[in-house]
Amino acid sequence: MIRSGADHSVFYRHSQPNLCIYLVVYVDDIVITGNDEDGITKLKQHPFQHFQTKDLARLKYFLGIDVAQSSSGIVISQRKYALDILEETGMIGCRPIDTPMNPNGKLLPGQGEPLSDPERYRRLARKLNYLTVTSPNISFPVSVVSPFITSPCDSNWDAIVRILRYIKPAPGKGLLFEDRGHEHIVGYTDADWAGSPSNKRSTFGYCVLVGGNLVSWKSKKQSVVARSSAEAEYRATL
Known part of the structure; x- marks a missing residue:
């Protein structure tokens, strides 16, 4: 080997x-x-x-990931892991919501009162980050709340709770891998420009599909400030 x-x-x-x-x-x-x-x-x-x-x-469970296999393909999810997060945070009976974040909201450092228990926020952010292994739909909102783990405020907590409310109605949502008759590799990437209200850095995201199946994805803030939207798009492809 x-x-x-x-x-x-x-x-x-x-x-x-x-x-x-x-x-x-x-x-x-x-x-x-x-x-x-x-x-x-x-x-x-x-x-x-x-x-x-x-x-x-046959593989059924590995590192918090549920695996279901059939003749039509393989489905991976983190249903038990997601339910454990909801139960730990007391959100198992919360009211669900359709979107994981407020599209018009902007999170800033020091926005609101500091949390009395910041470690709880850090622990939850780490757990949600691992949940993105099978949930690309929360990759961006998790990347937005993660930078505030050093000194979280109540506005940051509200944002992370919203992600939990989004997860609540379908904790078993995951990824399907099936044979679609081809092995083409296709990648998509995009970036905003100066989208961060705190330092004007751009956020980029990408996804890669092999044979029509999503195998890799990421959402992350760029390390430098792009001087134009063209530069932000170019850096997203690197």
């Missing part, structure tokens, strides 16, 4: 004709996938001979 240069917990092996095996290791959990069934069978026999291991068959 060859260790991936992008993630050191991922290993892979490619062989002919067009056979591959991927292995993911996290502490004492291992996930194996690929289209080389004979190779996977032999690979699983190796740890059985050297360690006390257990084959749990």
Whole structure:
């Protein structure tokens, strides 16, 4: 197996004709996938001979991610993880809302009274950040509330609570991966210009689809101030 240069917990092996095996290791959990069934069978026999291991068959749950497999494809979500967040914050019975953030609102540092328990805000922001693993629809609002973790105010808390209210009606919303008959790689990117009210930096976002399936996405503030909208768009493609 060859260790991936992008993630050191991922290993892979490619062989002919067009056979591959991927292995993911996290502490004492291992996930194996690929289209080389004979190779996977032999690979699983190796740890059985050297360690006390257990084959749990088809993947159903891994690192807070629910996995549902069928003939039509694979669905991943974080329903249990999302419900745990709602229960921890006392929002399990909250009134749902249609949008994760106020489109006309602008968050500024020191806007409102400082929170008496800032650690609660930090913990919730970190949890929501992990929830974006299967929820690209909250990537942008989470990126907006995350910069205030050092000194959050009540206006920041209201914004993060709104995200929870958006999650409430469909905590199991996730991603579907299916065979659509092609392997084209398509990427989209966009950026605003000087959208941050505090430092006038632009925010960019991108998404990458492989075979019509969303595999990568991000929303982040640019590291420098763009002098024009063209510059902001250009930096978003880099």
